[in-house]
Amino acid sequence: MGRGRAAWLRLAVALLLAWVSLAAAALNISNAHSPFNPSRPARTHTRYIILHTTEGAAAGSLAKIKRYGEAHYVVSDNGHVYRVIDRSRIAYHAGRSMWDGQRDLDKFSIGIEVVGYHNRDITAAQYTALRELLEDLQSIYTIPDERVLTHSMVAYGAPNRWHKQSHRGRKRCGMCFAKRTTRLKLGLTKQPLSDPDVKAKRLIQADPYLASVLYGSASDQAAAEQSQGQDAFVISGKRTAWLIARDRAESADTRYLFPDGTSKRGNEISDWRAIPAGTRVSLGDSQSENAPEQVRHVNVVSPAQSIAGDEANVKSTIYFLPDGRVQQGHELSRAVLAALPVGTRVLVGYMHGGYITAKRSAHDICGPKWRAHTTLYRLADGSLQTGDQMDENAIPPRTMIFFPE
Ligand SMILES: [Zn+2]
Incomplete structure (x- = not known):
């Protein structure tokens, strides 16, 4: 091999190495x-x-x-x-x-x-x-x-x-x-x-x-x-259930383990001020972080009226009952509203679009809103999904749609 060729080879190897190290540093x-x-x-x-x-x-x-x-x-x-x-x-x-x-x-x-x-x-x-x-x-x-x-x-x-x-x-x-x-x-x-x-x-x-x-x-x-330290999940004078669990404080997936060994779920607690210091909070690995934010849950001490306020009994407030029924506020009497069961989900400011069928598509019902994040679909199993999670061509049978007014 001549001298010129060896120099070329060294240069080529050096260039290759430089390229490799650059490529390694580049974002993967x-x-x-x-x-x-x-x-x-x-x-x-x-x-x-x-x-x-x-x-x-x-x-x-x-x-x-x-x-x-x-x-x-x-x-x-x-x-x-x-x-x-x-x-x-x-x-x-x-x-x-x-x-x-x-x-x-x-x-x-x-x-x-x-x-x-x-x-x-x-x-x-x-x-x-x-x-x-x-x-x-x-x-x-x-x-x-x-x-x-x-x-x-x-x-x-x-x-x-x-x-x-x-x-x-x-x-x-x-x-x-x-x-x-x-x-x-x-x-x-x-x-x-x-x-x-x-x-x-x-x-x-x-x-x-x-x-x-x-x-x-x-x-x-x-x-x-x-x-903060180790006691981050233990309720104390200053550390409330909310500071520990936040959005999930009242969720059925959050468990409160009391110092006496008993426990309750977040949706079963009625007197939040009576929770003793030393209660340990266990956050379930739930999907609740993903649940549509526009939906609120009825708890023991947050009856529908405290969620929907003046709008509790109007048509645009939708109630999803735990037994699968879906009702609008104007269909429910004051007494029924006051006694809605725990686990009822409430949606305020929505139109009830009814069932989606082969002849009545989501787009027919609410136009381009059908795939909006704020539009909600209730599937036959009772779960709620946002519009951007839906494929209009694959909406399961018995799905209802709800969209903002
Ligand atoms: Zn985040």
């Missing part, structure tokens, strides 16, 4: 599209990136997010990134949300689910992948660091028995991405320093611990973390 991303991807509408504004934690292991989390199209990307624990919904479309990841007066942030944001837990650090591989994914998306949509938010920053709750006003603290999802040390490792040098909606009194702050993690100094954040 593959398609895991949700079946809903093609039907999701295009998003016209992209102002925020919202970070979530799956609160569960990789395989199950990806399957669930994919099934419902609940995020644009999933970052697995080994740093692999999956694309679930195209970034130009809307993914339903933020639920009831508000930031700086703007509501329904799904319309304005990209959602990234990171496999992990809100109160734990992510893996080194996730840091590398997420940092790169953020860099790409921030440059594509011109999103500054302070608009990379966490789900816990933007989620808010409607008034409930613990909080008379709309409140921040409905979720702690993605909380770890507010920690200064974590953000720096992700290349984020700026972050919101206060909650604009609490400041403007649009919301009250219901979870001081969350607030100190989201907006405190690095030392506030560390102190807040220390104070």
Whole structure:
């Protein structure tokens, strides 16, 4: 082999090695599209990136997010990134949300689910992948660091028995991405320093611990973390059932284990103030996080009237009884309304579209709304599904449809 040829070969090998190391550093991303991807509408504004934690292991989390199209990307624990919904479309990841007066942030944001837990650090591989994914998306949509938010920053709750006003603290999802040390490792040098909606009194702050993690100094954040510790699931003077279980406090899947050894489900508790300190809360691994947010449940002490208020007996309030009956408010007497059984689901502000049949399609009944996230279908087994989960060509027999007025 001549000298010239050897030099060429060395150059070729060097180039190949450089290419291999570049390729290794590049984002490892593959398609895991949700079946809903093609039907999701295009998003016209992209102002925020919202970070979530799956609160569960990789395989199950990806399957669930994919099934419902609940995020644009999933970052697995080994740093692999999956694309679930195209970034130009809307993914339903933020639920009831508000930031700086703007509501329904799904319309304005990209959602990234990171496999992990809100109160734990992510893996080194996730840091590398997420940092790169953020860099790409921030440059594509011109999103500054302070608009990379966490789900816990933007989620808010409607008034409930613990909080008379709309409140921040409905979720702690993605909380770890507010920690200064974590953000720096992700290349984020700026972050919101206060909650604009609490400041403007649009919301009250219901979870001081969350607030100190989201907006405190690095030392506030560390102190807040220390104070949580092992007893996070035990009710005490300051730690209410709501602070532990939030949206799931009154769910049948949440169990309260009292110090005397007895237990109750969330929907069986009537006097929340009588729960003794030391009661352990066990959150079921349920689908309730996925249940359509527009549906409320009748509990022992939240009769239909307290849910639907003045609208309890109007036509546009729909009751799904545990025995399978579906009734509208105007069909029910005051006495029946006051005694609706536990487990009744209530929907306020909806039209009852009746059964879908071969001659009467979902589209015939409510037009393009048929596939909206806010439209609900009740299947013969009693379960409710949102419009974006339905395939119009494969609607099972005996399915009813309900759509917003
Ligand atoms: Zn979330």
